[in-house]
Amino acid sequence: MSKAGFVALIGRPNVGKSTLLNRLVGQKISIVSDKPQTTRNRILGVLTRGDAQIIFVDTPGVHRPTYRMNKRMMNMVYSALKEVDLLIHMVDVTERYGKGEQYVIDLIKTAEKPALLVLNKVDLISKGKLLPLIDFFSHQHDYREIIPLSSTEGINVDVLLQKIIENLPESEFLFPSEYVTDQQQRFMIAEIIREQVLQMTREELPYSTAVQLDAVDENRRTEGFVSINASIIVEKENQKKIVVGHAGQMIKAIGTAARLELQKLLGVPKVFLGLNVRVVEHWRDREEILNEVGVS
Ligand SMILES: Nc1nc2c(ncn2[C@@H]2O[C@H](COP(=O)(O)OP(=O)(O)OP(=O)(O)O)[C@@H](O)[C@H]2O)c(=O)[nH]1
Ligand SMILES: [Mg+2]
Known part of the structure; x- marks a missing residue:
């Protein structure tokens, strides 16, 4: 068995x-x-x-x-x-x-x-x-x-x-044997971007950041190219300044690192990643935003 x-x-x-x-x-x-x-x-x-x-x-x-x-x-x-x-x-x-x-x-x-x-x-x-x-x-x-x-x-x-x-119970398999995860690809894309924000920021920023996917365009996938637009959500203007960084250096570094990971995840040679930073006050207490950013 x-x-x-x-x-x-x-x-x-x-x-x-x-x-x-x-x-x-x-x-x-x-x-x-x-x-x-x-x-x-x-x-x-x-x-x-x-x-x-x-x-x-x-x-x-x-x-x-x-x-x-x-x-x-x-x-x-x-x-x-x-x-x-x-x-x-x-x-x-x-x-x-x-x-x-x-x-x-x-x-x-x-x-x-x-x-x-x-x-x-x-x-x-x-x-x-x-x-x-x-x-x-x-x-x-x-x-x-x-x-x-x-x-x-x-x-x-x-x-x-x-x-x-x-210590496992005796049972038939519950999933096909090649099945690995129930995560939707859209969720994983947003998470990979958030991971880079977490790794590159400190203090309260990791806690107060979420990532929302605005668009994933796979029309040119056969040419080896996927285009992604996402918003990094923070709670305050000063946090936005930190995530953007001096002369946009921080957001650029986040984008570069995330792009490499996304290319691996999606299995394409090139990902275009458009990132913008958006202030949404008190988003951690707003149910509709939590639903949108996938903390459910
Ligand atoms: N040296 C060492 N570091 C580890 C080990 N396991 C995890 N880490 C590090 O510990 C940190 C936290 O790892 P995570 O896997 O994110 O921990 P987690 O329990 O999932 O954390 P939450 O999702 O915040 O609850 C990362 O920096 C890891 O690289 C280990 O066995 N040895
Ligand atoms: Mg964890």
Whole structure:
């Protein structure tokens, strides 16, 4: 009998959930940055290996919601906890344990689902620091397994996969075996542009930026050319100034980097990318804007 099931990646912001998802699926599905709250949606990545099919659910990092956007993000976490067969609680070993992590553990207990603990970023600490951490977490919850791992270096990723498969329910496959993600191409295009904004800006800007696709023109795709127009949405005039940058340098750098990634995603030699920056006050609290920029 084959095995199949939904497996959620749950954890505080920035612990490496999306990095691990991309590594497990072997393809870039979910954007990554060194800023917290990068992921704003529930993102599916499907891995079919032998007679097992794992449907990973990447989720936004668990945080205290302030704006409506953040409430939507946390609702995605809560529904993922309810919907899946297995939880992967992911922790960043370089972060000190605190109330935020305690809250994640409480969520995992309340969900009453089998859970594996992944201690991520072990490439950044010495072995001597790892054992006390394993001991500490083993007293916080009855995890099926505790796996030290590095998502960027690929350490122990195969061990994790093995343990996930062991804990999956017996089932027919739920998706065709070549199926990888449910993400719409339009969403992925906007995300790739947002990823560059996240990587190139700091302070409050990563949190207050969204990307809206205005047009994707594939009429000349056969000639190897796709044209994309998008708006980078910020909340205030001064933020717009930062994103545009001195003499337009910042927006140019964002565009250049995004264009290269988009060419890879779309599989075309040339992408024309027209970017403009638009101020939409309080967009994080406006439902209609949240729907438009795909935080749903
Ligand atoms: N050194 C090291 N860095 C890592 C590892 N895994 C992830 N990172 C880095 O950690 C940062 C956050 O990674 P993400 O995958 O975006 O984290 P996330 O948990 O999805 O974050 P949110 O979407 O904001 O909740 C990025 O800069 C990654 O490159 C790891 O194993 N080792
Ligand atoms: Mg993420």
